[in-house]
Amino acid sequence: MRLRNFIYSGVAVLFLILSACKSSKNEVATMLIYGGNIYTVDTIQPIVEAVALKDNIILFAGSLAEAEKFKTDQTQLINLEGKTMTPGLIEGHGHFMGLGYNELNLDLMHTTSYQEIVAAVAEKVKTAAPGEWITGRGWHQNKWKEMPADMVNGFQTHDLLSAVSPDNPVYLRHASGHAGFANAKAMEIAGITVLSKEGTNKFEVEGGEVMRDAMGRPTGIFNERAEYLITKHIPESTPEKDIKAFELAVAACHRNGITGFHDAGIGRETIALYKEMKTLDKMKIRLYGMLTGWDKELLSEWYEKGPMIDPDNLLTLRSVKLNCDGALGSRGAWLLEPYTDRPGHFGHETLPMEFVKETALNGLQKGFQICSHAIGDRANREILDRYEAAFTALPTLATDHRFRIEHAQHLHPDDIPRFAELGVIPAMQAIHMSSDRPWAIDRLGEQRIKEGAYMWQSLLQSGIPIVNGTDVPVEPMNPIASFYASVSRKTLEGSPEGGYEPAEKMTREQALRSYTLDAAYGAFEEDIKGSITVGKLADFTIFNQDLMKVAEKDLLNTTISMTIFDGKVVYEEGE
Template identity: 75%
Template sequence: MSTRKISISLLIICLIAWSCSKDNSQKATMLIFGGTIYTVDSLVTVEAIATKDDKIIFTGSLEEAEEFKGKDTKLIDLEGKTMTPGLIEGHGHFMGLGYNELNLDLMNTTSYQAIVDAVAERVKLAKPGEWITGRGWHQSKWDSMPAETVHGFQTHHLLSEVSPDNPVYLRHASGHAGFANEKAMEIAGLINLSIDGVKEYEVEGGEVLVDASGKPTGVFNERAQSLITQHIPERTPESDIKAFDLAVEACHKNGITSFHDAGIPRETIELYNKMKAEGKMETRIYAMLTGWDGDLLNEWFEKGTMIDQDNLFTIRSVKLNCDGALGSRGAWLLEPYSDRPDHFGHETLPMEFVKKTALNGLVHGFQVCSHAIGDRANREILDRYEIALNKYPESSKDHRFRIEHAQHLHPEDIPRFAELHVIPAMQAVHMSSDRPWAIDRLGEKRIKEGAYMWQTLLQSGVPIVNGTDVPVEPLNPIASFYASVSRKTLKGLPEGGYEPEQKMTREQALKSYTLDAAYGAFEEDIKGSISVGKLADFTIYNQDLMTVDEGDILDTKISMTIFGGKVVYDSSN
């Protein structure tokens, strides 16, 4: 054979090999079709998508998608169901979610007696001296209040009667207060204090509630909780791993593929690194460093951000807890509480520290996310952000500083979010849960002019990051979506919704759980919409939550969750 013929033969072989390799590289590992697929790119719908490994490689018509089908392609027929990008929990507490599954869950209790009964049952299973802990009670959501109250809270006596040999500590649903029995207070050396003695134990930014005789009622507000919690035994590595696994499972069941974890300590960072190394990180975590640990912040400022190339565990933000919750009257207000005229709430973190952290954040490339519920807390934080942004204008071009909750704003401060490019991370379900009683705390004028101002903020030009603040509220994103578009309680009240002019459209609500939430974490280029090149994270529903009657939205169930191109939850199994 001549040299020329050999060369041509080799060229043909190479062309065939190249063609085959190209075809193989374009074959999808998963093809999804047969339902309504919302891409969230201008709310466009497509017939089908194709993924290869953990990335999207095609969106468009089913006919075109067929070209990506190979012999090993997994086919998922939606059978009329609806799919969106994977939902992003924009503000929650991942380990709190897991431990809520392990400990006493009081989320659905409707009276003080229900709490007492739940503890009494747990006492039967506990050893004498063993701590009983839980979370989820909220006195403003009870059907009735006990006969004996102090500042609108129950006292410990009924609880102490059923748990004489077990210290008990039950966190308020908000996490900003706690309720201890006599045994727990005895261990803390508090039960026999006179009113003067209690003052010696007050914690700056917190409050020990006492009765008329000067004895603690069992309620510890804000930072005063540490008087009790410092005596609760540490969590174990085994319980941490179990809580982590339960949190991942809960995310999958609720269609959550990414999670903004609002404030983690160094121990949790170590745990997450371990879970990732072991291949157990099946929820993408965008973590905020806890601002309670100044040494931790300084360490990270020195070494810089950790932006994970595997898109599983990223650290580039800081969480500051600057006031309390409205339910516990810890939110920091410009004017006193309507139902407690001598009280303005609590500044739980010095504003000078907020300013210092904002400056450090800009210098070292960290986003600052500050918890603020009351109008004074929001104003003070915006003031500190503004000082920092003015000092470092070059570092301020894409800072994406956030205020977590931004629940109650003075009308003059609402436009400042857009002016300063500060992102409000607001949990719509809080309005649904809190609004019926929040009017007692703030009065009608403050509620109508500055509370839960979603549409006003959106129209000003800022995105809203949605979520649930789990375990403050259940992780269920459908409930928060419903609250976003209806402004009603989960019982469907009132007709027309509270302050209906502040409702989100369904498009805005979906975006707040997907693309806008991704933007709030600098991740809009890799997630938040169904676009070629982005991560293959999807949430599939039993019905079209974008078109069903408003009254039927809460009937929406998660049918399937796909994470990184793999089915991690299927309700039919």
Template identity: 75%
Template sequence: MLIYGGTIYTVNDNQTTVEAVAVKGDTILFAGSMAEAEVFKGETTELIDLKGKTMTPGLIEGHGHFMGLGYNEISLDLLGTTSYQSIIDAVAKRVETAKPGEWITGRGWHQSKWDSLPENLVKGFQTHFRLSDVSPDNPVYLSHASGHAGFANAKAMEIAGLTGLYKEGLGAYEVEGGEVILDQGGRPTGVFNERAQTLIVKHIPEKTTETDRQAFDLAVKASHRNGITSFHDAGIPRETIEFYDEMQANNKMDVRIYAMLTGWDKELLNEWYSKGVRIDPNHKFTIRSVKLNCDGALGSRGAWLLEPYADRPDHFGHETLPMEFVKETAYNGLRNGFQVCAHAIGDRANREILDRYEMAMKGVNDKAKTEDHRFRIEHAQHLHPDDIPRFAELGVIPAMQAVHMSSDRPWAIDRLGEKRIKEGAYMWQDLLKSGVPIVNGTDVPVEPVNPIASFYASISRKTLKGLPEGGYEPEQKMTRAQALRSYTLDAAYGAFEEGIKGSIEVGKLADFAIYNQDLMTVSEDKVLDTKVVMTIFDGKVVFEDK
């Protein structure tokens, strides 16, 4: 394959742009001038003329949930809903075609992003009664966009045996690592925060092999449509590992998956510690990291804070995993060669995790095991100023989804107040200047998988509606080169894979994304008009927008 005729950004500091790229099989043979590339042209060469379009390395989704992406295309997608009424309408429409008693599930609602809020809010959330009215016979469970809360109707709570859960005088029924929000009469409102979600989720029928295959296929196609050739899958259980093995055996693994083992299954972790990391020689399905969920989300007020919420002064969020287990996992990870990737959104969660990582590094005290651990904190959304330099000092990589700033910043100030927002929220440039790379992404299905939206957020610090003028805390904007790097070479570094992907260099994998316009030079207000028009994976065209 010979690709030429447009601007090709390499993300290689020694040669930032080239005129042509030659590929043989799944590997880059040449990147340089068109004149030099002519030697690679033969009778069987596939010629791709960009016709003025722009090409970059294939994009890497640095933190997402691959099967969640697929299942979000099957179930109710509520990411675009702008009011409680729009959720009710979506469920009512699904009720019309649902079988009697069939569960209706969906994901993506976020009350802080609605144009207007309903009456009778409880702790900032809606109540289930209107939802229950439109679906009296079908149980409904709708996950919050963050995944850290859920919303059930009366039928779902009846099936879960929760209709008798009256705690008069309490605002919430506490469970370990979460809460069921109650109204003034002590009745469940339908909102289940953090680990309380299991009270409902355990009653939802399990997915089938057939639906898994459908979701997987949809996730692959969605990735290709968006120029994504690699995907950091943030926490998968044993069953998903077996399923991915099957997909790879059947030659269906058409996205390179870098998987994190789900941290709640100690038996699974111990098995993998015993047998060691798995680095796929075909670079399709690698397992060498562990995902820990250590606090909740800011939207559901589950993020674990050092100081209370500005809009709920009696509440600090939730520690959803004991910090002793974080320390133990960090220690085991270092000893056995596994990267640890800990979810932390609130400043206390980030500090506590950095503390445990540091303790583990001192406890192992073996330079060979600790000098290139590449431990990560996933999200690192809100940091205490004192902890920002600690990432570089400890060699911890922040995996931050820039689009969260676009979606969350307009209301996050209500949760944290102006001082905490300005000193410690979405601190991209401060972290980059301290000497650490940033791994970008979307956390799909929390946000749509579209990398252009995250790129735009990175460089503009604006909402996707282009507000405010100048952006929020503009001194923290990334440059376009930094933003592209966060989706390519730095994301590859975050998975120990910078030697095989993330830039267009001889010997690296032939994964590319091609766009309708030059996202590196087009005016900022036109960036969101950028479309992926072709994706090349493993040296083959896998998507073309005709």
């Protein structure tokens, strides 16, 4: 950590020297921003009065008097009028096309009961052709205000859903993305039937579960890798729909002040789409893509040709995403001890650990960062073990690997210091604590929650940065909500008083850094973005109020007033 700060400081000093040299040459600014609170996330000068740009690069950051030396009649002036500006926010872990498709398909994120889901599907059936698939995402049974009468292992059954959609196959993904809910028509198409009398079932899947009731009947819930039994029958999207989803995702990022996005797990079709969008000049976001680890052929191809680091800083592919366990909400997270509310159940290892080690070795040898999804304490430990084995085997290649664990949600206390010791970056979505903590204690029990869940401050104090985000569309892509969760450790309703496990809160400075400079560091991009420093890219987020000083109770009233991407205003509130 000290070395990283030293590097940051050295880069900042160099940029300031360059700034002074440029000033003497009387370079001209294309944009001048002033008149508000400007937090740079630069240790040399944390707050400045004004920022001058030359096209898409920061030309000067400092006093207004000095900045005005770069102004001409052609300079675009932006008066913040007391608002607050920070470096452009970076979504450190999300699913970009999932964000776009969530706006095209049924969005169930805000449903508060099973009946609301049934009603939403019934409404969709009215305009759907017979046999047309109805898909959606976002439901979460632990967030419902009332529970249905018939439940199996804490989940609803398909009967009510099937009754309103007899002629349309329906598949609704859980908010976590680690489970799904199918109606009878979808299961009929997939051939999912009652468990045979002999007890054998060809539809059981290693690393997944087809949930059944006491009579052996499928309930409609498909957990982890069992989801594929249904999803393989859903028709593929069209190119037109893909482009529309992409455009909607870009617009959603701009509305939320997001200028960079770490896309956690993409395949060859999505990569081809992104390349096309860049060619068509529609890439108005900086995407850092992680190759999906499910496609071994894809990985082999990229190992052969090596990382793609875009000189235009728009589309970079230099990492691999591995999905190693499930989610806590669906009881798929892989635990060292059984679930408190489902005795004998430990969750799922959704990817062989030997493949994690193999991929880690390949990553070091071929120049790819490895990013492994792990929520449960056993999954985190097993991945740290495999990373460590790879680092030990190839020590000369492991000096600046920046391998990551995505989520790192529940850790055994013994494994918390290992992140800093191994240089493994935890990419943690603070909003998950706000959404999950009220019911997560039922899954893990009080001791495991207090000793190892959402351990932000413990990890930061050990000397490793945290990459923040929302895991959109698992959660809404609202950085204000995640910032609030980071510093308050409360639900979005403001409970409990003082926050859950308050010793693990982030400071506001830490929270802002986790969304900017540390997120950039997590993608090897701290030298081009993440702080308002001369020479870096001109990406900024402007808020309606000072989120660094406003009372905690008013933080959620913060809105995005403007987003500046690549030196251009791409979003203004109210327009």
